Amino acid sequence: MFTALLIATLVAPSDVVPTTVTMEELQADFEAAVACRQIEGRKVWKGELAYYIQSYVYEGQAAAAEDVADAVLPEDNTEETVREFEEACAIAGNAGSHARK
Template sequence: MFIGLIFLAATTATSVPAAQEPTADALQSDLQTAYSCKDIDGRKVWKGGLAYYIQSFVYDDGTPDDAGNMATDAVLPSDNSAETMQEFEQACLTMAPTASTSN
């Protein structure tokens, strides 16, 4: 009986579908409503509902002032270490928008 329960638990665990990654369209829409956070290593950071976003450069010699050379990368928990995600959480922690108390 005990072996049967282990087998049942093992087969149940393998049949659970993995969470789907957001689509490019969903991430683009999310970025448009994301709020600004503190910079990380001189690059702009935003927090959306689906991911964090960080400024990236198309060319290695890019600078933050070169808007034509700038892109944005999505930072998803499934693609990054816990340490990396903690760095993004800290950058956005103090910059979170607050709810307005006036009507």
């Protein structure tokens, strides 16, 4: 079975912790998320709860494996960041789940 690791929320203010979404809910959402266009060479997915972006392996800023992603919660990010993800996912509706690829 496909398993994924959600590392952290991207660009989230350090004093704000989402209390309405659990890691288990984010994990399930990520596994069913739809693939979008890449942002800066990193894979992006859209779920029902959040957007997800392929994590970096920090040695040399290389992209990590496809199953390692950061959750991008709209309520924890700037309008500009959310708009970038919305644009990347504007045509994602028919692409299907990344877990099925």
